[in-house]
Amino acid sequence: MVIDWVHxxxxxxLLGGVLIGLAAxxxxxxxxRIAGISGIVGGLLRPRMxxxxxxxxxxxxxxxxxxxxxxxxPLPEIQVGAGTATLLVAGLLVGIGTRYGAGCTSGxxxxxxxxxxxxxxxxxxxxxxxxxxxxFAVRHLLA
Amino acid sequence: xxxxFSLAAGLVFGLGLIVSGMANPAxxxxxxxxxxxxxxxxxWVMGGAIAVAFGAFALAxxxxxxxxxxxxxxxxxxxxxxxxxxxxxxxxxxxxxxxICPGPAIVLVGAGVxxxxxxxxxxxxxxxxxxxLRRGR
Numbered sequence: 001m002v003i004d005w006v007h008x009x010x011x012x013x014l015l016g017g018v019l020i021g022l023a024a025x026x027x028x029x030x031x032x033r034i035a036g037i038s039g040i041v042g043g044l045l046r047p048r049m050x051x052x053x054x055x056x057x058x059x060x061x062x063x064x065x066x067x068x069x070x071x072x073x074p075l076p077e078i079q080v081g082a083g084t085a086t087l088l089v090a091g092l093l094v095g096i097g098t099r100y101g102a103g104c105t106s107g108x109x110x111x112x113x114x115x116x117x118x119x120x121x122x123x124x125x126x127x128x129x130x131x132x133x134x135x136f137a138v139r140h141l142l143a
Numbered sequence: 144x145x146x147x148f149s150l151a152a153g154l155v156f157g158l159g160l161i162v163s164g165m166a167n168p169a170x171x172x173x174x175x176x177x178x179x180x181x182x183x184x185x186x187w188v189m190g191g192a193i194a195v196a197f198g199a200f201a202l203a204x205x206x207x208x209x210x211x212x213x214x215x216x217x218x219x220x221x222x223x224x225x226x227x228x229x230x231x232x233x234x235x236x237x238x239x240x241x242x243i244c245p246g247p248a249i250v251l252v253g254a255g256v257x258x259x260x261x262x263x264x265x266x267x268x269x270x271x272x273x274x275x276l277r278r279g280r
Contacts, residue, residue, distance in 0.1 A: 004180035013184040016163020017191025023156035025199030032209030037245040054149040061153020063253035079169035080258040082241040091262040093237025095269020101230025110192045115200035127235030134239025135175040
């Protein structure tokens with residue numbers, strides 16, 4: 001294992017993590033909800049009365065974040081290496097997988113682990129595993 | 144009021160994704176690339192987020208209503224089944240292909256990144272498919 005010290009950003013990543021944790025903490029204590037993005041988006045596809053606006057508001061918050069960030073500083077580099085076909089396949093897999101698995105990096109990886117849920121631990125280990133394996137296959141076996 | 148807090152939570156969450164580097168798919172893939180030049184930064188994101196949220200969830204578990212008087216809706220599912228594991232494995236596969244998970248995908252759209260839009264379109268299609276199959280049963 002070779003560490004990429006040039007791109008290593010422990011402080012920024014920790015600070016970002018703290019913000020994410022604060023948002024999740026605020027959300028559960030004030031609204032009584034899990035800040036799981038796939039669940040919040042997925043619920044929009046099954047609209048129920050009184051269950052819609054808070055989801056839309058959260059997503060509008062996510063959409064607005066880059067704009068607010070740019071008030072204070074230029075956006076950090078965003079680099080998408082995947083082509084259209086890969087993006088389509090990846091998006092489909094993420095959409096199907098997170099709904100069957102009932103959560104993603106936020107719902108299972110942050111909220112679930114923080115509330116010590118065994119289900120979320122299993123889910124997180126599962127998606128981390130295939131995440132690592134897929135990148136290994138794409139970058140080191142197929143490349 | 145809860146709508147306002149949802150907006151604020153989404154905003155802070157999104158800022159966290161940007162500041163942490165999670166919104167940069169190339170950085171996510173470098174984090175998942177253990178065998179290459181490994182960038183371990185993103186481990187701090189999960190660590191920091193869990194450390195901060197831990198206390199809040201411990202408190203939430205003891206309450207039946209939120210601070211705004213809304214019902215405390217924590218997940219009740221307990222079983223570890225094939226859907227959970229299979230779904231999560233598929234999600235990780237997609238995550239490893241593009242380096243994008245649902246939160247950052249939406250932030251990318253907000254940042255005006257065209258690839259984010261393509262990804263979110265496919266993600267919504269995948270989610271709709273699951274919803275459709277669920278209703279059919």
